[in-house]
Amino acid sequence: MIRLLMWASLVLVVGCDSAPVDLEVGDLVVSADADGFLIETEEDLSCSTLPILVDTEVDGNRITVEVEGIDESRPCTDVPGPARASIPFPVTGSQPFFSLEVVKDGATDRYRYECGFAGCDFGPQGDLTFSRPGPR
Numbered sequence: 001m002i003r004l005l006m007w008a009s010l011v012l013v014v015g016c017d018s019a020p021v022d023l024e025v026g027d028l029v030v031s032a033d034a035d036g037f038l039i040e041t042e043e044d045l046s047c048s049t050l051p052i053l054v055d056t057e058v059d060g061n062r063i064t065v066e067v068e069g070i071d072e073s074r075p076c077t078d079v080p081g082p083a084r085a086s087i088p089f090p091v092t093g094s095q096p097f098f099s100l101e102v103v104k105d106g107a108t109d110r111y112r113y114e115c116g117f118a119g120c121d122f123g124p125q126g127d128l129t130f131s132r133p134g135p136r
Helices: 002-015
Strands: 028-032 036-041 052-059 062-070 084-088 097-104 107-116 119-124 131-133
Touching: 028 097, 028 107, 028 119, 036 052, 036 062, 036 097, 052 084, 062 084, 119 131
Parallel strands: 028 131, 062 097
Antiparallel strands: 028 036, 036 084, 052 062, 097 107, 107 119
16 A cells, blocks of 8 residues: 555656646737838737747848747736737848748748838748738
8 A cells, every 4th residue: 555655646747847848839810010010819818918939030131930839937927918029120221121031840931021112021932821901
C-alpha cells in the first residue's frame, strides 16, 4: 500500500507542470499604419494584455515574422481582447515599401505596404492561409 501511494504521489508531482501553457494562436489579423505592422489574434482571449511571441528577421525592406505562440506569463487585465505583436518598420532613407512574411505552423502569408504620392496601400500578396488583412 505504501509503495502504491508513493507511486501515485510521484505521478502527481511529475504530471503537474507549473509553467504557463501556451494558448493556441489561431487565425490572425494583420494591419499596418505609418509606424509598422500589427498582428492580432482574430478571436478575443480572456486577457487583452497577452503578447504574441514572434521571432522577427529584417533583410532590407523585407520583414519575416515567425509566430511562436502566446506569452501567458504576462500580467493579465482580465479584460477580453486579442493577443498582439507590433512589428516596427525598419528605418530607411526612401519612400516606404515593405514586404511582410508571416510564418505560422509551416505556412506563410505575405503582405505588402507601399507609400507614394497618392498615399499608402496595404494588402495581401497571393493567397492567405491563416490570416486576413485588418484592421480587426
